[in-house]
Amino acid sequence: MASKDRDKNLSFLTDLQKELSTQEIDSQASPRFWVLMDYKFLPTDSDYADETHYIHADGDCVQFGKPMDLIEFLEEHEELDELPDYQNMDLDDLFEWIEVNELNEDGCYQIVPVMEVAYIVENTLFLSKQEAKDYIKNNSYNHTSRIHTYAMTAHRAPKTGKVIEMLTETDWTKYKRKKMFISDLIKKIFRWRQNSHEN
Structure with a gap:
C-alpha cells in the first residue's frame, strides 16, 4: 500500500474511532450499530x-x-x-x-x-449515528417524515462485535508512529551508506 493511502486510511480509522467513542449510545450496550426505523399501515x-x-x-x-x-x-x-x-x-x-x-x-x-406498525428499513446498517442521520437527510424522499435512527446491539454476532471492538479500542496512532520510526530508520541507513561511500 502506498504511503499516502496508508496515511489516509489511518486518519480515517482515527477519526472514526473518535466518533464511535463520543457519540450517543441510545441506551444500547456495545457492540452497537444503527439501522433506520420507519412506519407503515397494515x-x-x-x-x-x-x-x-x-x-x-x-x-x-x-x-x-x-x-x-x-x-x-x-x-x-x-x-x-x-x-x-x-x-x-x-x-x-x-x-x-x-x-x-x-x-x-x-x-x-x-x-x-x-x-x-414500526419496521426496520431493509438494507441499512451504520457504524455511527451521524452516518444514519446523514442517510435520512439525503434520502428522505424514499421514506415517511417519521423515519429515525434506531440503535441495536450485536449480541449474537461475535465477528461483527469483534470488528466494532477493534475499531473502537485499537490504538491507530501506534501504527502511524511505527511507520514514522521505520521511515526514519531507512533514512538513517541511507545516509550512513552515503557517508561510507564518501569516506
Missing part, C-alpha cells in the same frame, strides 16, 4: 385500527384523504350522469353513495381499517 380488524383508509384498488392503489379527492377521482374515472351533493358529505357518505349507485360492482372501492 390492514387489521376494526377493533385494533389506528385509522380508516378509503381507497380504490384495481392493481394500482389510490387513497382518498378528503372528500374532494374522491370527487375528482369519480369525475375522471367514472361515467356519471350527476355528482352527489358532496359539500355536506364525508368520505363515509360518499362511499355509501357509490354503493347505492352501483359503482362498486368490482369491489375496487374499499374502506380499510389499518394499524400503524
Whole structure:
C-alpha cells in the first residue's frame, strides 16, 4: 500500500474511532450499530385500527384523504350522469353513495381499517449515528417524515462485535508512529551508506 493511502486510511480509522467513542449510545450496550426505523399501515380488524383508509384498488392503489379527492377521482374515472351533493358529505357518505349507485360492482372501492406498525428499513446498517442521520437527510424522499435512527446491539454476532471492538479500542496512532520510526530508520541507513561511500 502506498504511503499516502496508508496515511489516509489511518486518519480515517482515527477519526472514526473518535466518533464511535463520543457519540450517543441510545441506551444500547456495545457492540452497537444503527439501522433506520420507519412506519407503515397494515390492514387489521376494526377493533385494533389506528385509522380508516378509503381507497380504490384495481392493481394500482389510490387513497382518498378528503372528500374532494374522491370527487375528482369519480369525475375522471367514472361515467356519471350527476355528482352527489358532496359539500355536506364525508368520505363515509360518499362511499355509501357509490354503493347505492352501483359503482362498486368490482369491489375496487374499499374502506380499510389499518394499524400503524414500526419496521426496520431493509438494507441499512451504520457504524455511527451521524452516518444514519446523514442517510435520512439525503434520502428522505424514499421514506415517511417519521423515519429515525434506531440503535441495536450485536449480541449474537461475535465477528461483527469483534470488528466494532477493534475499531473502537485499537490504538491507530501506534501504527502511524511505527511507520514514522521505520521511515526514519531507512533514512538513517541511507545516509550512513552515503557517508561510507564518501569516506
